[in-house]
Amino acid sequence: MNKDKIFIYNTLHKKKELLEPITPGKIGLYVCGxxxxxxPHLGHTRPAxxxxxxxxxxxxxxxxxxxxRNITDVGHLENDADEGEDKIAKKARLDQLEPMEVAQFYIDSYHFAMDKLNVLRPSIEPRASGHIIEQIEMVQQILEKGYAYVSEGSVYFDVVKFDQDFGYGKLSGRNLDEMISNTRTLDGQDEKRNSADFALWKKAAPEHIxxxxxxxxLGFPGWHIECxxxxxxxxxxxxxxxxxxMDLIFxxxxxxxxxxxxxNGIESVKYWMHNNMITINGQKMGKSLNNFITLNQFFTGDHPLLEQAYQPMTIRFFILQAHYRGTLDFSNEALQAADKGYKRLMTAVATARELSPTEGAENIGIQKIMDECYDAMNDDFNTPITIAGLFEAVRITNSIKDGNLKINKEELTLLNQLFQAFVFDIFGLLESELGGDDQLVDGLMQTIINIRTEARAKKDWATSDLIRDELAKLDIVLKDGKDGTSWSKK
RNA sequence: GGUCUCUUGGCCGAGUGGCUAGGCACCGGUCUGCAAAACCGUCUACUCCAGUUCGAAUCUGGAAGAGACCUCCA
Known part of the structure; x- marks a missing residue:
């Protein structure tokens, strides 16, 4: 395995860099949750x-x-309100619920959707509200070191001083002088020494929950300190x-x-990675733009923009078909294409398990495909290229099944290893939804198929087609192959 | 207004200075009782203009268009 050759695009230096762990063999990964x-909406799926x-x-x-991967259940201010107001608190007041009740409800929704998408739970999922003490301690450290000041009960980070000593804007490429000269007038800026300063701690308004x-x-932590x-x-x-x-860079x-x-006295992060946005009609999909589709709506198809319901795995595959640093444009056509491609892939994966090797068959280059897939993943996690490799394997699998190609035992083993590694272990795709995982349904289907096979043997096409048509109404597709009939959900 | 990014065939999306990913759709063929699936094949792009080069979609400059960030946002 080329574990020593993974290249990651580092936003900090705007180029791909060789991944060299700070501690050999171990990786610390933090992602803004x-x-x-x-x-949870389609936009949440991209970073997840x-x-x-x-x-x-x-x-x-x-x-x-x-x-x-953290959960932010406190701290972000809402700008369209007259005063800074905690987002969770605002929603709570509208709903007449406890803030933590609201947070819990949406945490559960998020987990439910992520589970459906087969997104692994992180090792640790800390909540901002559970780390108020740590945040206060960190604000104190920053104050003690002289890079923050207290104003009217709030604490602000002194960006100008930081810029003089360390240089501000390394990650986002922003220039402090330009920023200051371009500043618009915003509420509450009078407390700050400079418009570029940001809050580490905010004093709460009386009505703040x-x-x-x-x-x-008595207040709440600033927007950025929790992470x-x-x-x-x-x-x-x-x-x-x-x-x-990417929208979090600045x-x-x-x-x-x-x-x-x-x-910490150090630039804590070695590699900054940022995923791009999902767009809808070329525009970013986001809550504030009112053009977002929730994941539940995708699963049920209940949204004006959706022509049909989409399985979680279709969405997962759709996202993997694009590189994470590029925008990905949503459309029904694109999702339907992803759906078909995903099903073709999964069908071939199942087919590969049933293939028989041919003794002495010539080498057909499975190892080369395997190498290409690893190379693609090592090159800044290039999943689209990896998928191209997998479809090459799909074509080979189907050709073998059709008898147009032969495979030897060693390569057949490798072929199945390829699918197992990339389709399941790395891409996290699931095949259960294709049908065939329910013993009762399988048994019933086998009976129906047997009856139809008899009818076909008698050239009773009326019965044969009736069965096929009726099943089609239930979105079940029958496929008559050389070695019998198989079925799958549409 | 400032900073930055992008512009690829019917659609989605990779990629590289020359050998032109992949998926989906379309069309033709094989297969099939007919289909479906599968396989084979066809179609084949790189916003525009100028430059560098033996050669550019890929590099440089300019133009047009789109988007992101600058304010909570994945």
């Missing part, structure tokens, strides 16, 4: 699946990986990979760089 104040693949692949090649005691005020506090706690001062959506991740540089 969901803010749990709404239903992107980093699920990273997690799975690194483990597959032999690394011991600790994957930390979620708030905690701190040395400075720095939690990543430091579970992965240490210096860890390997920090991931998230200001969220840039602020994390500031915080960790000061609090």
């Amino acid at each position: 969901p803010t749990v104040y709404g239903e 699946i992107t980093f699920d693949i990273v997690f799975r692949y690194l483990k597959h090649v032999g690394y011991q990986v600790r994957y930390v 979620m708030k905690w005691n701190s040395p400075w005020s 720095t506090a939690m990543s430091t706690k579970y992965l240490g001062d210096h860890f390997d990979i920090h991931g998230g959506g 200001p969220h991740h840039e602020s994390e760089v500031c915080q960790s540089t000061v609090a």
